Amino acid sequence: MATTLLLLAAPVAYARGDGLVRQEVTFRGGGGLVLHGTVLSKDGASGPEPGIVLVGGSGSGPREEYRQEAEAFARAGITTLDFDKRTVGYSLLHRDFGLLADDALAGVRLLQSRSGVNPHQVGLWGFSEGGWVAPLAAARSTDVAFIVTIGGSGYDPLRTETWNLSTHLHHRGVGGPFRRTISGPAAQFMGSTGLFPAAGYDPLPVLEQLHRTPVLALWGDHDTQVPPQESAQIFREALARAGNRHAVIRFVADGAHNGHRTSDGFDRIGGPLFHGKKLGELTPRHAQTMTSWVHAVAAGHPPTSSAAPAPGQALVTTPIPGHARYAWLAPTLLLLGFAAYPVGALLRRGPVLRPVRWLAGFGLLAVVATVACSIAVFVAGDGAAAPVVWSRPASWLVVQALAVAVVVSAGASAAALRRQRLTSTWAVWLRLAPVGLAAVGFVPWAVWWGVAA
Structure with a gap:
């Protein structure tokens, strides 16, 4: 369902002396819910710029978690909307990716309405859970000019989470028998009882609809929350079946799940603190990969499809039977x-x-x-x-x-x-x-x- 864009308050511009202009905005997302965000742009920018809306990962997702990405895009001349994730209609036991996609599309329309933004070159950046939401939003609307994902999974949420848990349990020294319990009967119990929200959401049909939208799909080479090797193969094959000639698959060197600096995927090096934990540093090379790709797309020269060699993956995912009553x-x-x-x-x-x-x-x-x-x-x-x-x-x-x-x-x-x-x-x-x-x-x-x- 289309969401009518409505700015609820006049945005106020301010700067912190770092060359960026920030404007607080309030708009209506899916179901008419009021959402709050910040639009960042480069101070003194001239001419219409491309725009990008940041779609965060699972959880409450305050915009501060993605400040490094927002500032990197804005410094590169890409007007960016970073907004707080909804807390209504989204909880530990309930996920509605369609509703989150409506929020993302409302953000796209907000940027399209702004002077200084090219309304035909506004795209989405989706992290983790956003790797399911951003493609869904693009499949629903031609307003989305491009997609950048980081740490997106090619599998359903339940299969992805069992791999995440198995990987972290292995890191803690937990042996195979208990890990098999988690990825086997315990996962089936969670899925069959409805305790795991959106357990069986299949991203494949959506990816196969993206035949015209340029896609840059990224994974940290030390991703421990989403299987990078398997997911990259699924993205590549699904987008190829869709006939997408502008799907680029890349891996971030020394990158964690969020693409930020890590030594092994389980730690974060540098960067600001978020809820008492380090986010890790967004490296200049990773930022440049994303921003240069966006500018190439906006200039009318989207890179042709290519796939970098995938890193090794210590554990393989386990299929979870559906409807295991x-x-x-x-x-x-x-x-x-x-x-x-x-x-x-x-x-x-x-x-x-x-x-x-x-x-x-x-x-x-x-x-x-x-x-x-x-x-x-x-x-x-x-x-x-x-x-x-x-x-x-x-x-x-x-x-x-x-x-x-x-x-x-x-x-x-x-x-x-x-x-x-x-x-x-x-x-x-x-x-x-x-x-x-x-x-x-x-x-x-x-x-x-x-x-x-």
Whole structure:
């Protein structure tokens, strides 16, 4: 849906003595939401300039995070809109890339309306999540003259995030078994329950629509959050299928996920602090790569398609089955089975045996702890795996101990039942059958979830 551009307040220009003019602007994005931003331009610029709208990555995304890029584009004579990301209609559990694309297009129209900007040469810069949003916006509107992406993924968000987590867990010293849990059953659980927003968004159909829009797709050669080698291949092949003759694939030397300076992808060297963490320095070479490409496009000479050699990638991504209902159905049935025994005790139906009571209790704890320990990594990141003991999170050792307790108590329960020689009545069966079936089903489920590894 088209978004009507509306400036809500007269912009006020100011400068900091660094050769740039800044104007605070307020405009309406998707759904009429009021957005706030800063337009940066070169002081004393003459003639119509190209323009670019910065589309940030995931999270709250205040404009300050992208100040280095905004200033680099502006110093190069490219009028830049850097705006605060929406907080309405966007949250930890909800993503609407279409709504974010509407915000980006509203920003494009804002720059097109400004004197000193060539309305036919306004494009988008998209970082990380913006690597999904910027192409979507360009596919929806011919107003987008070009696209620059940095750290864009060729895969859906869930597959991308599992690779990100696996890579960071590997860096922490976590072994393969727990990483396979995260990229396998835990990821399927997150996707099937809807706990991971926009899990299955496929960027391929959008990329294949960009047959005329020039694209500069960049990745840091030390990107540890998006698989650079695989994503670059997907971008290249998809844009080639679209018939795009101006798709340039490049890699930023010593670049992290955001293209800024790093030694290994896990640190950031120099640059300002953002929320107490270094952003890393935007190197002059990286800035020059982007700005010179934009000027070539604006001059009517977009570079022809080419692809630089991709850097190595330590880990490969893992496909996540769609609609894996068994991922949440199995633990749900196990919980119901183990819970049936204490519920029966409250209702005073059937016999009460201490070993079976322990089995039900350990079973409930083991299932909940298995799922919770894995989900914590998706919610809080790889830091949730600390401390690491014997190549696995210490919390996972607790989960494995609970699983052993389930097996031991199941054996003790079976022995107690043989000793008791209970009369086979409906009350006995109704009380013992659910927990017995849950104990039997727990073993293959625990093996699949990686608890037994």
